Amino acid sequence: MSEECVRVAVRIRPLLPKEVLRHHQVCVRVVPSTAQVMLGSDRLFCFDHAFGPTASQDQVYESCVQPLVESLLDGYNATVFCYGQTGSGKTYTLGGGNQDEEGGIIDRVAQDVFLLLGKKTLNSDGVEATVRASYMELYKEDLRDLLEPHTIHKELHIRDDERGNTGKTVMHM
CATH class of the missing domain: 3.40.850.10 (Kinesin motor domain)
Known part of the structure; x- marks a missing residue:
C-alpha cells in the first residue's frame, strides 16, 4: 500500500x-x-x-x-x-x-x-x-443511510469521538 x-x-x-x-x-x-x-x-x-x-x-x-x-x-x-x-x-x-x-x-x-x-x-x-x-448519501445538508431505508433525512449526524474517529450517530427523536 x-x-x-x-x-x-x-x-x-x-x-x-x-x-x-x-x-x-x-x-x-x-x-x-x-x-x-x-x-x-x-x-x-x-x-x-x-x-x-x-x-x-x-x-x-x-x-x-x-x-x-x-x-x-x-x-x-x-x-x-x-x-x-x-x-x-x-x-x-x-x-x-x-x-x-x-x-x-x-x-x-x-x-x-x-x-x-x-x-x-x-x-x-x-x-x-x-x-x-455503509452506503451513505449526503445531499445538501442531509445525510441518509441508504442501507437503512426507514431512516429519515436529518436523523443521522457525523461526529468525531474522543480519539478523532469519524462515524455516524443515530439521533433518536
Missing part, C-alpha cells in the same frame, strides 16, 4: 440520449494516455486516474478500488467517495446499470471481499472476520 492517503479519479460519462437530441456538445474529454482532463479547449486538470466515456466498469474498479479491497484485508481502512452533480453517473459507477449490464463498484467490492476472506480464513486456524458496510 502506498503512502498516499487520498487519490482522485474522474469518470466522464457519455452524453445521454436526451442531450444528443438537444444537440448538446461534449465539453470535457480525457487527454489520451494521461490522467488529465481538458475542459473546453484550453483548461487542463490533472488527476490520479481519468476515465473517458468508453471506460468499462472493470477498468474503473481494477484501477481505483481493487487495491483498496486488498489492503482492507491487511487491516487498512478504505473509503470510496463519489462526488458529482445529479445525473453525472455516480449511481451507475457504484451500482451498475441494468441486470444485463456490468455490475458496479459495490457488486465487485462485495464479491472480492468475501472471496479474499474465504481464502484467508481457509489458510488460517481460528480466524474470524466481521464485515460492516
